[in-house]
Amino acid sequence: MVGAVPEGSTPAWLAACGDVAVTVVMPTYNEAESLPRIAGQLLDLPLAGLRLLVVDDNSPDGTGRIADELAERHPGRVGVLHRTAKDGLGRAYVAGLTLAVEQGAEYVLQMDADGSHAVSYVPQLIGSALATGAGFVVGSRYVPGGRLASEWAPHRRLLSRWANRYVGAVLRTGLRDVTAGFVLWHADVVRALRLDHVRSNGYCFQVELKYAAVRAGCPAVEIPIRFEERREGASKMSAGVQFEAAVLPWRLLLGDLKGGRAARRVDVIGPAQRRRAGAGRRWP
Numbered sequence: 001m002v003g004a005v006p007e008g009s010t011p012a013w014l015a016a017c018g019d020v021a022v023t024v025v026m027p028t029y030n031e032a033e034s035l036p037r038i039a040g041q042l043l044d045l046p047l048a049g050l051r052l053l054v055v056d057d058n059s060p061d062g063t064g065r066i067a068d069e070l071a072e073r074h075p076g077r078v079g080v081l082h083r084t085a086k087d088g089l090g091r092a093y094v095a096g097l098t099l100a101v102e103q104g105a106e107y108v109l110q111m112d113a114d115g116s117h118a119v120s121y122v123p124q125l126i127g128s129a130l131a132t133g134a135g136f137v138v139g140s141r142y143v144p145g146g147r148l149a150s151e152w153a154p155h156r157r158l159l160s161r162w163a164n165r166y167v168g169a170v171l172r173t174g175l176r177d178v179t180a181g182f183v184l185w186h187a188d189v190v191r192a193l194r195l196d197h198v199r200s201n202g203y204c205f206q207v208e209l210k211y212a213a214v215r216a217g218c219p220a221v222e223i224p225i226r227f228e229e230r231r232e233g234a235s236k237m238s239a240g241v242q243f244e245a246a247v248l249p250w251r252l253l254l255g256d257l258k259g260g261r262a263a264r265r266v267d268v269i270g271p272a273q274r275r276r277a278g279a280g281r282r283w284p
């Protein structure tokens with residue numbers, strides 16, 4: 001059992017989360033060491049409707065084979081999408097999110113396989129979506145209560161914070177953590193966003209998707225998380241990805257000149273402020 005929920009005392013909100021069909025879409029490239037641990041923690045959550053879909057780009061370290069073994073051991077709960085070569089985080093997510101929605105997920109969760117996104121937040125993300133009716137919920141480092149792992153060097157903190165401020169100033173989404181990669185989406189939003197039209201790959205995919213959703217009027221919430229340092233393996237962040245990130249906001253904005261500014265319907269909520277937003281979820 002993972003997280004802060006004591007055994008034997010499942011609160012009503014958590015019990016409600018358990019009935020929801022949620023697929024965690026997890027792209028992997030050389031995550032053989034961490035995947036079994038993260039997968040085990042996810043499957044131990046008291047969420048019977050939760051599935052894991054690993055999207056592996058033919059990792060040389062055998063991550064794909066490990067994912068296949070997990071799928072054999074947990075039929076119906078773990079699936080694997082094998083792709084032939086490393087093609088970037090964005091393309092892996094487009095393939096994985098599309099498949100998960102086609103297979104009937106009501107919500108899909110973007111989550112890294114390197115341990116940066118703690119499994120203990122998964123019930124909170126689902127609970128926040130159900131309680132607010134938001135189209136997407138962001139696990140955010142930059143709302144009150146959110147933070148970066150203490151191991152992060154000052155220059156990395158500065159770069160991450162600056163990147164968010166820069167993108168935020170240009171695109172004005174209203175989100176505090178627009179580069180976040182720990183995001184729960186309602187399936188209707190994923191369908192409406194037409195992922196095959198998303199142009200960015202890598203890390204920029206995260207920004208482009210959120211921008212498109214906010215622009216379409218999709219309500220979003222952010223909940224605070226502590227972003228952990230990866231425990232095993234190596235980062236795949238490249239100079240090319242960082243360059244793409246610098247020009248991305250301008251590319252998105254120029255592409256939008258005809259369509260008007262983004263509609264801003266983003267709230268920041270903490271665990272104590274969750275409210276039931278009720279009625280129909282149809283976006284955009």
Ligand SMILES: Nc1nc2c(ncn2[C@@H]2O[C@H](COP(=O)(O)OP(=O)(O)OP(=O)(O)O)[C@@H](O)[C@H]2O)c(=O)[nH]1
Nearest residue numbers: 027028029055057087088089092112113114235236
């Ligand atoms: N399928 C697939 N997964 C990828 C690819 N690149 C990265 N990933 C996965 O995407 C997730 C995030 O990648 P990281 O290397 O941790 O990148 P990051 O989190 O942006 O950077 P760090 O902060 O340095 O960890 C991990 O689960 C990676 O294994 C890729 O080309 N294909």
Ligand SMILES: [Mg+2]
Nearest residue numbers: 112114116230
């Ligand atoms: Mg990482």
